[in-house]
Amino acid sequence: MIFKFVAIAASTSLICASALAQNLAIQNATLFDGETVREDATLVIRDGTVVAWADDDRLPSGLEIIDAEGAWITPGIFSAFSQVGIVEVGAEDSTNDTSAGQSSFGAALDLSDGFNPRATSIDITRIEGVTRMAVAPSLGSSLFGGQGFIATTTGEPGSIIERRAFTFINLGEGGASISGGSRPAAWATLRAAFGDARAFPTRYLAHSEGDALGRMDAEAFTRAARGDQLLLIAVSRESDIREVIALKKAMSNLQIGIIGAQEGWMAADALADADIPVIIDPYDNLPGSFAQLGATQQNAARLLDAGVTTAFAYFDNSSHQARLILQSAGNAVGSGVDHTDALRAITSVPADIFGIDGAGRLTAGSLGDLVIWDGDPLEVRSAPVRIFIDGVEQPLESRQTKLRDRYLKLDESERPLAYKR
Amino acid sequence: MKIAMRLAVALSAATFLTACGGGGQDTENETNGEQAEAFDRDPYPSTYTPYPSGAVLLQNATVYDGVGNVFENYDVLLEGGNIAGMGEDLDAGDDVEVIDAAGKFVTPGIIDNHSHLGVYPSPGVSAHQDGNEISGPVTAEVWAEHGVWPQDPGFTRALAGGVTSMQILPGSANLFGGRGVTLKNVLSRTVQGMKFPDAPYTLKMACGENPKRVYGYGGGRFPGGAPYSRMGNVAGYRNSWIEARAYQEKWDAWEADGGDMPTRNLELDTLAGVLDGDILVHMHCYRADEMAQVIDMSEEFGYKVTSFHHAVESYKIADVLAEKKICSSMWADWWGFKMEAYDGIRENIPLVHQAGACAIVHSDSDIGIQRLNQEAAKALADGRRAGIEISDADAWTWLSANPAKSLGIFDQTGSLEIGKDADVVLWNGDPFSSYSNAERVYIDGALMFDLEQPDFTPVTDFELGQPGEGDLK
Numbered sequence: 102m103i104f105k106f107v108a109i110a111a112s113t114s115l116i117c118a119s120a121l122a123q124n125l126a127i128q129n130a131t132l133f134d135g136e137t138v139r140e141d142a143t144l145v146i147r148d149g150t151v152v153a154w155a156d157d158d159r160l161p162s163g164l165e166i167i168d169a170e171g172a173w174i175t176p177g178i179f180s181a182f183s184q185v186g187i188v189e190v191g192a193e194d195s196t197n198d199t200s201a202g203q204s205s206f207g208a209a210l211d212l213s214d215g216f217n218p219r220a221t222s223i224d225i226t227r228i229e230g231v232t233r234m235a236v237a238p239s240l241g242s243s244l245f246g247g248q249g250f251i252a253t254t255t256g257e258p259g260s261i262i263e264r265r266a267f268t269f270i271n272l273g274e275g276g277a278s279i280s281g282g283s284r285p286a287a288w289a290t291l292r293a294a295f296g297d298a299r300a301f302p303t304r305y306l307a308h309s310e311g312d313a314l315g316r317m318d319a320e321a322f323t324r325a326a327r328g329d330q331l332l333l334i335a336v337s338r339e340s341d342i343r344e345v346i347a348l349k350k351a352m353s354n355l356q357i358g359i360i361g362a363q364e365g366w367m368a369a370d371a372l373a374d375a376d377i378p379v380i381i382d383p384y385d386n387l388p389g390s391f392a393q394l395g396a397t398q399q400n401a402a403r404l405l406d407a408g409v410t411t412a413f414a415y416f417d418n419s420s421h422q423a424r425l426i427l428q429s430a431g432n433a434v435g436s437g438v439d440h441t442d443a444l445r446a447i448t449s450v451p452a453d454i455f456g457i458d459g460a461g462r463l464t465a466g467s468l469g470d471l472v473i474w475d476g477d478p479l480e481v482r483s484a485p486v487r488i489f490i491d492g493v494e495q496p497l498e499s500r501q502t503k504l505r506d507r508y509l510k511l512d513e514s515e516r517p518l519a520y521k522r
Numbered sequence: 523m524k525i526a527m528r529l530a531v532a533l534s535a536a537t538f539l540t541a542c543g544g545g546g547q548d549t550e551n552e553t554n555g556e557q558a559e560a561f562d563r564d565p566y567p568s569t570y571t572p573y574p575s576g577a578v579l580l581q582n583a584t585v586y587d588g589v590g591n592v593f594e595n596y597d598v599l600l601e602g603g604n605i606a607g608m609g610e611d612l613d614a615g616d617d618v619e620v621i622d623a624a625g626k627f628v629t630p631g632i633i634d635n636h637s638h639l640g641v642y643p644s645p646g647v648s649a650h651q652d653g654n655e656i657s658g659p660v661t662a663e664v665w666a667e668h669g670v671w672p673q674d675p676g677f678t679r680a681l682a683g684g685v686t687s688m689q690i691l692p693g694s695a696n697l698f699g700g701r702g703v704t705l706k707n708v709l710s711r712t713v714q715g716m717k718f719p720d721a722p723y724t725l726k727m728a729c730g731e732n733p734k735r736v737y738g739y740g741g742g743r744f745p746g747g748a749p750y751s752r753m754g755n756v757a758g759y760r761n762s763w764i765e766a767r768a769y770q771e772k773w774d775a776w777e778a779d780g781g782d783m784p785t786r787n788l789e790l791d792t793l794a795g796v797l798d799g800d801i802l803v804h805m806h807c808y809r810a811d812e813m814a815q816v817i818d819m820s821e822e823f824g825y826k827v828t829s830f831h832h833a834v835e836s837y838k839i840a841d842v843l844a845e846k847k848i849c850s851s852m853w854a855d856w857w858g859f860k861m862e863a864y865d866g867i868r869e870n871i872p873l874v875h876q877a878g879a880c881a882i883v884h885s886d887s888d889i890g891i892q893r894l895n896q897e898a899a900k901a902l903a904d905g906r907r908a909g910i911e912i913s914d915a916d917a918w919t920w921l922s923a924n925p926a927k928s929l930g931i932f933d934q935t936g937s938l939e940i941g942k943d944a945d946v947v948l949w950n951g952d953p954f955s956s957y958s959n960a961e962r963v964y965i966d967g968a969l970m971f972d973l974e975q976p977d978f979t980p981v982t983d984f985e986l987g988q989p990g991e992g993d994l995k
Contacts, residue, residue: 192731387889388675389644389888394989399994434957481899501868
């Protein structure tokens, strides 16, 4: 049964790299549309986008009809934080473009320059249901990590849909240690950088150095500093979070999002008041550093209860295991988060945080990213059976499935396994 | 005696583990009074004793006994710290606390045979890096228990995840990293207060990238010392085994002939303990080809590898591992963080199981240890999608029985069988679901964690007076 799906997907994939999006109707779905769950739903996708969905059977002609038989259908999962595609093997520096400690540039580092759609992690992430992702520098990167981007997981050239989608700032303990040795040093640097970016290019007419940023970094930081681009700030400790809230109050035009926020629940009301969205890993429940002594798996439920816009991500090896966002969301449900809220936190909410119109939803006008599941998407035992991105069916193969298929039977009676593929 | 022990090494894993399971040292003392006087083999003994417990009847549960069986509407009686009864409609005598477990699940406590809790505790500050004695490639003389901080908050999170025993290992920087220690997950003021009584000692060894990176590349001081390559790794192990053999022979001769007592060497004490069959080898090894090399080396020197750890390529030689009766301690899906983890696949665990080899789900992580049941669930489901049919009940062997065997404690724990330690978890739903939590955790029959009663959530000294003290975790 499962192999049949794989075979269909594989044969489709040969065409779909160049094919137009399929026109299809999916019936009898348990449909999560990005906001709510509907039973016996019908979904119609044409030319790569959702054109309508209705509960009746009157469908336009010329559509491939898929009977979901009650299966769960969700928007493609949106990974709110990952390094997928910018590193092949974590410990091999030659393949790792997640951080650039030796570079004299910071905000000007454009992560999309390092994106390799052929990276093996792309297929491996996609076949677990992730179709779009925000790719950011690693949490251990410099104070100014650079410019993150948004990509699909088709693994095709041109799969970056927005370059320089956000500026990544690493404050708190991480930023302190790399910007002079203290939080005050990190904040002084950041404030100076705002001055530099807001005064760009005037300040740089005579010379190329500002108070904190060189010419290129100042230029790159301009959009975020003027409120035209998302500023994603990594902080954990309550006091650091409140400093960021104060920053937003002082510069109200900034579009700030917080990533990490392990002690976010301790400042939940203030985050909600300031309308600052957070990206958290619901797993985080250990005092792994002095900046997160209040870490608890209740963080997610408490933030949501307070009305904070909350997306989930998986922080532990987010280059190769970004796919575990679903398990992470399932565990949030186990810790008191509403099932539908958890689904939102990995679909429509991150799409909104990053301003990607039409992603993370399956309502009229949405992108044709969808996943048909063999069970409840947030259960660890479930997996996708069919995946579409922009209406194009995606292969369910990866380097890992090929290794698996080679070694399913250890039979070398005729030839070495190296001949089997 | 020594010959008998070596013969045991050559026998099957089950025999080996039974022969050495906690009894090795005692047997030695009984049959060789002279050596028992020569030096104390257990100078840091366990002071753990079970906490008081009343009789508890877990009633009408779905029960995985941990050795491959599932029972519906079943009762489990905990009494006197042991599993005292199992069956349908057990009579609850007077003074038995009856817990309605209808719709809930009862399993043996989870045993993680690869943890660094205590030696790499939270918070992960520089003062807490006690897991790797990086000062040299061969540090078989160090013991993990001497670096365990019993106030690591990670122990409490693991307890909430249903973990009742665990092996704390030194890290994998060294060829020989030192001795591991097996703990009951009962908080104590001292490490000795957590030590699993009579558990055999273990030795951590490491293959591959880590030793050659840490030493050969010398932390940036090129050229560093040996080993610089996988060749150097194997030469390093072999040189040490040759030394250990000579040391062992010196002691054997002294035991037989008397004379001046040989000078003790802590490093060689441990290695000779392996050659004697008293100390179980747990070896960090990712690649299939390296595991095969290590197997040959173990036969060259007459010892046995009990379990390969991480073992992301065990699926490539699952037939060999089954034949040699060597366990694999594995993650469900970690891969790609280094070259030797590049070929990790989601079906590693079920493929090893299917080949008839001993499969273990391990964590090597203070996060992963909290949901090993889910890691087993992922592997089980991925295996089924690949056509590998394994029952839920069989999959629980990965979580309790097999790790217990790998630690030589299966006579005491690791399954729900009459007379064994009452190390038991009551789950509030199917433990292979993302949504289920351990509701009650019993260790030796004593209630050590209760999801519904905040008083039964331990708080370490470190977390006292800190944000989140006593919070739900």
